[in-house]
Amino acid sequence: MKRIALYHLETLMWIARLGTFRAAAERLNTTQPAISARVREIEDQLGISIFRREGRNMVLTARGRRLVQECEPLWAGFEKALLTASGFEGATGVVRIGSGEIAAASCLPGFVNTVERDLPGVTLELELDLTARMFQQLLGGTIDLAFLAGPVASPGIRTAPIGSVGLVWAASSATAAAGGFARPLPVWSIPDHSPLHGVTVESLAANGVAPRSIATCNNVRTLIEIVIGGGGAAVFPEPMVRAELEAGRLVEVLPRPGRTVRFEAAIRSTESDPLVLELFRRAGDLRIDG
Template structure:
């Protein structure tokens, strides 16, 4: 059986060059050191030292073994320290965000939070909201920040916290849409509607609302928010976009928000997480996310 004592002895023999010096360092007899090395070779089936040499010279197998031995002992020491330094326990949280979050407040949040809480490792996934929600349901993500998903609120064992309401608006390039303001939604039905695809929960909510107002579905789709903004700026159609964020993305009033009757509703972004043994950690993290959320300011502008 392989033991930590054998690995420690192996490393000392390599570092000090002889079994005799290793025995002195370990406060053991030379025969004890030799026995541990023999047991290690028997347990692994490897010949670690070239016995034809006077000094302890590693074989190729021994060279490969040395790196793994160092890593194994290092991890073993960390395990033994957990009881003495419980505050150093590393918590891994798998968390998913949409593109809008990544384009606005997420970079600053990660910088600040990881500095303040180095014991928490955030594994980040950026994707469309429906994909993130499916990964959350499948247990691949611990927490997601996505637009409201109605079925999530009826699912037992799922906690939710409102992060922020995002003001939405129908937007077009300057001068594309004429007429007095506000315009009835029905007056915009002749324009090409540009939207995100089916993997976007945000797009599904918008499309349902527009459909209730008698407006047709999007005929031009792009899953990338910046691509949507580019298409609208180029005059290819109108789109429902996060108003203040997009206005700061464009220059010289290239886009205008079209006031409508009825006005577009805001979209609520929620932190969703499971009621589990780590509920306190997730509660605290969701609260911090809510404090940091600002969907109005593009990070790179």
């Protein structure tokens, strides 16, 4: 029997992780026909069927699942040994990172610059989104590493705390001068699957405030501009509005909420890619404070 090459095993691992030949081809920077050819070569060598098609996805057969379970730790160990020996200097690949706006505005730029300096062969793909969607993308394998507003509790996710930020109730100076919450004001917030929305609702109740309405927007920067323009009041992460408060464009209109928003770096609990694990280790050293 001919030997199975290392790239055959790598192909097998990524199809099993991502669920389609197309996704594995994109991850390995090759074509879908090349991936299909590699799978046929493995199956011909072993004399077994490794995958079966279910709709658009390729699902492991019982024998294929056992093969992946036994080969994955061996492959991960091999990758880690090579990368560790070189201090990860020779690392190559694409790592997909999801981040919320607060992390993107604070610790993420420094993290990206460090990775680009230390690991020039690694390409980062960044996407900004809300925590709820990033959580699902992480579990689904469409992103590798995420910076989430927490706390996050799931057996499928492994996290490392990277700090927390304080929150402030703010409105424009004109809104505050007109009486602020002494009259019914519209309140703006991130949608209700965000921790910031929960803090908003809790804080209104704690202060005995009945807002005229609670409108939502999934972008904090846009919320800031809406409120500066006189569109009501909102709870904001203090670091994101610090300059506006100092310049007087925004004014605090209620006591600061007692809760803070925690942030965590997160990967799948089953993650075995040494490069992703190394970036997760580095992400765990970050700090968001405010």
